[in-house]
Amino acid sequence: MNEREIAAAALSEGNCLSLDDLQALADGRTAELAAKHVASCTRCQTESALLASFQNGPTQSEQQDVKWIETRLRKRWGARPWFRRPWGFAGLVLTCAASLVLAVGLLRQRSADAIPIRDSGEIDVLRSDAIQNPLPAGDLPQKPRELTWSPVPGALDYEVTLMQVDRTILWSTTVNQSSLTLPEAVRTRLLPYKLIRWRVTARDARGKPIASSAIQNFRFVP
Amino acid sequence: MLEETITIRSLRVEREGLTWNKYPILSAMESFSDEALVERFQATGEQRYVNELFGRYYARVSAWCYRISGNRESAADLAQEVFIKIYRSLYSFRGNSKFGTWVYSIARNHCFSEARAKAARPIEEGGESLASLAATQSDVQDSLERDSAEKLMQEFVHRALNPVEKQVVLLHYVDELPLDTVTRLLELKNQSGAKAFIVSARRKLKAEFEKWNACASQGGESR
Numbered sequence: 001m002n003e004r005e006i007a008a009a010a011l012s013e014g015n016c017l018s019l020d021d022l023q024a025l026a027d028g029r030t031a032e033l034a035a036k037h038v039a040s041c042t043r044c045q046t047e048s049a050l051l052a053s054f055q056n057g058p059t060q061s062e063q064q065d066v067k068w069i070e071t072r073l074r075k076r077w078g079a080r081p082w083f084r085r086p087w088g089f090a091g092l093v094l095t096c097a098a099s100l101v102l103a104v105g106l107l108r109q110r111s112a113d114a115i116p117i118r119d120s121g122e123i124d125v126l127r128s129d130a131i132q133n134p135l136p137a138g139d140l141p142q143k144p145r146e147l148t149w150s151p152v153p154g155a156l157d158y159e160v161t162l163m164q165v166d167r168t169i170l171w172s173t174t175v176n177q178s179s180l181t182l183p184e185a186v187r188t189r190l191l192p193y194k195l196i197r198w199r200v201t202a203r204d205a206r207g208k209p210i211a212s213s214a215i216q217n218f219r220f221v222p
Numbered sequence: 223m224l225e226e227t228i229t230i231r232s233l234r235v236e237r238e239g240l241t242w243n244k245y246p247i248l249s250a251m252e253s254f255s256d257e258a259l260v261e262r263f264q265a266t267g268e269q270r271y272v273n274e275l276f277g278r279y280y281a282r283v284s285a286w287c288y289r290i291s292g293n294r295e296s297a298a299d300l301a302q303e304v305f306i307k308i309y310r311s312l313y314s315f316r317g318n319s320k321f322g323t324w325v326y327s328i329a330r331n332h333c334f335s336e337a338r339a340k341a342a343r344p345i346e347e348g349g350e351s352l353a354s355l356a357a358t359q360s361d362v363q364d365s366l367e368r369d370s371a372e373k374l375m376q377e378f379v380h381r382a383l384n385p386v387e388k389q390v391v392l393l394h395y396v397d398e399l400p401l402d403t404v405t406r407l408l409e410l411k412n413q414s415g416a417k418a419f420i421v422s423a424r425r426k427l428k429a430e431f432e433k434w435n436a437c438a439s440q441g442g443e444s445r
Binding site: 004007008009010011019020023042043045046049050051053054055057058059062065066068069070072073074076165166167168215 | 252253254255256257278280281282284285286287288289294297298301302305318319320321322323326327329330372375376378379380385388389391392393395396398407408409
């Protein structure tokens with residue numbers, strides 16, 4: 001037996017899980033049997049750890065180098081600057097003209113709905129649509145119990161959505177205050193090192209969205 | 223079918239005129255899942271879906287390639303090759319697995335192949351290779367069926383090695399990755415990295431073999 005055969009035979013229990021099964025295990029979507037196999041199989045443990053490290057992205061110490069690589073990738077992927085494409089300068093002019101027409105059209109439509117300036121000279125500012133201070137975010141020493149955000153004037157309720165890293169919806173609910181206690185069933189699915197994305201959208205009395213937060217990320221790092 | 227909406231983010235009305243905080247943008251793109259973006263691209267061929275999709279994975283693929291190669295120039299080349307492979311295979315993605323897992327499998331397999339191709343055969347710096355530990359026990363090899371030899375080896379490995387040693391042995395001897403790559407992939411913080419674990423694993427396995435051989439020579443199996 002060569003050393004590769006020795007190591008392969010010794011470190012696998014056989015019937016190893018596929019990457020999809022390992023991902024399902026990481027997402028908490030799989031049977032106890034699979035978890036039991038992984039507990040005793042070095043091959044599956046290793047693959048699982050590598051998959052998790054990929055999904056979690058760069059570590060703190062890797063950030064700078066990864067940003068450099070990303071910049072190079074973005075340059076290479078969009079290597080041909082748009083203004084050098086066949087339609088060139090003429091296209092630039094046409095695009096600007098079209099944008100101008102679109103902007104004017106939208107402006108006129110919007111101004112019809114705009115809150116009028118009061119006679120006293122006071123200026124009304126249409127509310128920004130960004131919900132402020134959504135928490136939690138970043139690495140957390142324990143699983144969060146609560147999500148909070150700044151209240152939005154005129155909001156009747158808030159729709160909160162938790163997603164996995166690929167934006168598959170994990171859980172969604174509606175509350176009528178600017179905080180939310182996470183149910184235990186949801187907290188159970190917040191596995192260590194698993195990145196969770198979430199956002200909150202404020203809605204008015206007609207159910208129309210009036211503001212939303214940027215997508216926040218957090219993960220439980222024990 | 224998902225609908226795209228053009229959302230005007232905010233508008234500030236001032237005495238002097240109108241100022242846009244942001245231009246009209248397609249806000250729905252952010253809320254599409256990866257699989258929905260792939261489906262959209264497969265249906266329309268429009269590059270913007272790929273741009274959004276790839277934008278979500280630049281950091282992860284870059285980090286992975288950086289851990290494999292150890293330097294950012296090589297990592298950038300590796301990552302570009304990975305994205306080219308992903309782009310060429312997008313039409314064949316059927317949604318049977320999660321898109322992120324699919325991307326990972328392409329990145330993993332490509333980078334592992336490249337790492338193996340670039341590395342020389344693992345050089346044993348002092349000490350014995352795993353194979354030689356068994357080969358010197360020629361009477362063991364002769365007398366045992368292959369299945370029994372494998373089971374015995376499993377027993378030695380599980381008894382003697384700790385989880386990190388097992389993972390290092392797996393990645394170095396089975397996946398044939400260089401030790402510096404293994405060190406980065408497993409985020410080993412000790413001074414010598416994966417090499418220290420290989421040396422320690424070999425020492426422990428040698429001890430197990432010798433113990434077993436001593437018992438076998440006396441007509442029994444060691445426990």
